[in-house]
Amino acid sequence: MIIIDSDFENGSLDRAIRLGENWYHLKLRPDTWYWFHCRIKGCKGREITFELTCADISYRAPGYEAGKGRWDFGNGIYNRPVVSYDQKKWQRVDFVEKDSTMVGTFRFRHTFTEDEAYICYSHPYTYTDLKSYLQRIKDNPLIKIETLGKTRNGIAQPILTITKNKKNKKLVLLIFREDADEVTTSFAAEGLINHLLDKKDKKVNQILEKYIFKIVPMVSIDGVIVGATYSAGYGYGGFRWHESPAPKEIENIKEATKRWVREGYKMVVAGKIHGGQQLLSDMPKRRPDIIVSEASLRDVLVSTKDKYWNPIARDLAIRPRGYFERYLLDEFGFKICFGTHVQGGEPDDAKKCGKGLAKAIIEYLKIYCD
Numbered sequence: 418m419i420i421i422d423s424d425f426e427n428g429s430l431d432r433a434i435r436l437g438e439n440w441y442h443l444k445l446r447p448d449t450w451y452w453f454h455c456r457i458k459g460c461k462g463r464e465i466t467f468e469l470t471c472a473d474i475s476y477r478a479p480g481y482e483a484g485k486g487r488w489d490f491g492n493g494i495y496n497r498p499v500v501s502y503d504q505k506k507w508q509r510v511d512f513v514e515k516d517s518t519m520v521g522t523f524r525f526r527h528t529f530t531e532d533e534a535y536i537c538y539s540h541p542y543t544y545t546d547l548k549s550y551l552q553r554i555k556d557n558p559l560i561k562i563e564t565l566g567k568t569r570n571g572i573a574q575p576i577l578t579i580t581k582n583k584k585n586k587k588l589v590l591l592i593f594r595e596d597a598d599e600v601t602t603s604f605a606a607e608g609l610i611n612h613l614l615d616k617k618d619k620k621v622n623q624i625l626e627k628y629i630f631k632i633v634p635m636v637s638i639d640g641v642i643v644g645a646t647y648s649a650g651y652g653y654g655g656f657r658w659h660e661s662p663a664p665k666e667i668e669n670i671k672e673a674t675k676r677w678v679r680e681g682y683k684m685v686v687a688g689k690i691h692g693g694q695q696l697l698s699d700m701p702k703r704r705p706d707i708i709v710s711e712a713s714l715r716d717v718l719v720s721t722k723d724k725y726w727n728p729i730a731r732d733l734a735i736r737p738r739g740y741f742e743r744y745l746l747d748e749f750g751f752k753i754c755f756g757t758h759v760q761g762g763e764p765d766d767a768k769k770c771g772k773g774l775a776k777a778i779i780e781y782l783k784i785y786c787d
Contacts, residue, residue, distance in 0.1 A: 420458040427543045429644025430455040443469040449646045450474055451487040452598050454537040460529040468524040483521025487694060496695045499540055502531040507540050539695035540764055542603035544642050547635050550607055551575060557614050559625065566669035568639045574669050577632040579613050581622065585629040588677060590687040592633040592670060595655045596647055597640025601692030601767045605759035606634045608771025624779050627787065628685065636666050656739035684751050685786050689741045692759040696767060704729050707757040710742060714755055717781040725766060726773025728757060
């Protein structure tokens with residue numbers, strides 16, 4: 418007997434409806450208009466077809482009606498869901514198509530070789546994955562792992578401090594995964610952190626002698642755990658920085674930033690890193706975009722030639738109230754800030770994109786801040 422559920426970390430599904438022999442409709446939760454992550458049992462040796470219908474949110478995001486912009490851009494499918502038997506190794510499903518008669522409906526099928534499998538919209542990166550990664554790097558002498566505070570649901574929110582000189586007061590602040598569904602961001606965070614911990618890289622060593630990096634690797638922890646498209650119970654948290662109180666995960670960062678300023682730290686550059694909701698499979702890689710509020714920052718980041726990091730610049734003199742960049746400007750008069758999207762075709766590609774971003778930030782620090 419086939420059993421389909423989402424009763425696990427990051428699981429996301431309303432229910433599965435049996436349409437026929439080895440044919441199921443996956444009904445999405447109201448807070449996940451395209452995202453799903455479910456488990457299927459009793460599937461060994463079966464070729465099973467799944468279909469789902471995306472919600473129409475064109476009223477909020479023109480161009481994203483009925484899944485367009487998540488599954489396709491109107492010129493063919495590029496996203497293929499992934500399957501795993503152990504939640505560690507993931508592979509693309511065998512086949513995916515867009516239904517030509519029902520708007521926003523997508524269908525995919527796969528032949529399973531084990532009796533229990535996990536199926537996800539794209540390669541997942543959970544809070545448990547983050548904790549496992551932090552456990553692997555915690556003994557590195559360059560890093561200190563602390564807790565910013567608790568989320569609304571009582572989950573510890575980690576922050577990383579990376580430096581070679583603990584007396585450093587010149588601060589670089591980076592935050593990742595402000596949106597729970599942007600999985601590429603977490604893989605890129607690993608790539609960026611790994612590069613900063615590379616003892617063999619002379620440029621890294623020189624920068625860490627002079628600067629201290631504060632990195633929040635996952636902002637929307639509650640959303641990641643429950644498999645929400647954005648932050649669990651908060652809606653979209655990315656433009657709520659001016660609220661008092663803001664969503665708890667954001668409030669934790671705000672309070673820490675105020676404390677660093679009181680303690681005499683001088684913020685040199687700050688950045689928020691977003692990313693795609695899927696690791697692109699059938700679509701050519703897009704360059705990540707970068708929004709900047711200071712010309713010299715743009716010049717360095719755009720001139721950084723890297724196979725995986727080659728951004729398109731978009732100047733924006735001032736962000737609307739509510740955004741991370743505008744909050745730093747209004748609260749502290751700080752404007753050397755950027756926001757960007759990372760990308761990748763597979764997890765390793767996204768990690769390399771994060772490494773490329775790290776190299777770009779280091780170049781900026783060397784040229785403009787030393």
